[in-house]
Amino acid sequence: MGINYIDRMKNAARTDADRPLLNGARGVSRQQRNALALEVLKQFRLIYGTVRRHFRRVEATCGVSGSQLWLMQEIELAPGAGVSELARRLSIHQTTCSLLVEKLVSRGYVRKQRSTQDQRRVGLTLSRRAVKALGKAPGPAEGVLPEALAELPNEALQSLSTQLRKVIAELRLRDERSAGRPLADL
Numbered sequence: 631m632g633i634n635y636i637d638r639m640k641n642a643a644r645t646d647a648d649r650p651l652l653n654g655a656r657g658v659s660r661q662q663r664n665a666l667a668l669e670v671l672k673q674f675r676l677i678y679g680t681v682r683r684h685f686r687r688v689e690a691t692c693g694v695s696g697s698q699l700w701l702m703q704e705i706e707l708a709p710g711a712g713v714s715e716l717a718r719r720l721s722i723h724q725t726t727c728s729l730l731v732e733k734l735v736s737r738g739y740v741r742k743q744r745s746t747q748d749q750r751r752v753g754l755t756l757s758r759r760a761v762k763a764l765g766k767a768p769g770p771a772e773g774v775l776p777e778a779l780a781e782l783p784n785e786a787l788q789s790l791s792t793q794l795r796k797v798i799a800e801l802r803l804r805d806e807r808s809a810g811r812p813l814a815d816l
Contacts, residue, residue: 677775680774680775681773681774681775681813684696684768684769684773684774685773685813685814687768687769688767688768688769688814691766691767691768692763692764692766692767692768693763694734694737694739694763695814695815696773696812696813696814697720697722697730697812697813697814697815698730698733698734698739699763699764699767699771700720700771700772700773700812700814701716701720701727701730701731701734702734702739702740702756702760702763702764702771703764703771703772704716704719704720705740705754705755705756705760706756706760706761706764709753709754709755709756710743710753710754710755711753711754712751712752712753712754713727713728713731713752713754716731716754720812722810722811722812723810723811726810726811726812726815730812731754734760738757738759739756739757739759739760739763740754740755740756740757740760741754741755741756741757742754743755773813773814775813776813
């Protein structure tokens with residue numbers, strides 16, 4: 631079995647503690663860099679754990695998943711919106727959105743209504759059951775991470791985006807499809 635990331639970082643810190651880094655981090659030892667990488671990893675864990683905890687609370691309190699709750703909130707904000715519009719608002723793939731909508735329709739949370747002007751267009755509205763579930767939400771329907779990101783100053787958000795692109799570029803294995811799925815469903 632291979633050595634995991636934490637063990638690699640600890641081993642590198644022990645064996646190369648006094649060797650300076652070569653990639654532009656002058657004056658920073660390998661041990662300091664590894665400690666910083668582990669601190670960043672802890673921050674990712676904190677974010678991920680907080681997000682998961684929030685979504686578990688949503689499901690326990692409201693009886694729907696976090697992504698379903700966010701979708702219902704968007705329908706409440708834009709009654710009559712269609713799947714394409716909702717997919718755009720949630721920044722998810724249209725097929726994923728359509729599946730979420732179908733689940734909510736089958737469970738009685740969402741109703742489909744054909745447009746009187748264009749019979750091809752189907753708008754979505756909430757049932758009383760959905761409004762009741764939204765009222766029970768234990769926090770932001772969109773989730774704690776989108777809420778936190780929305781509160782960041784523009785410069786911080788731009789910097790975070792740039793730095794995360796660099797992290798993603800370093801990943802040996804990427805699941806590009808995950809970018810089009812709701813965070814609650816990952």
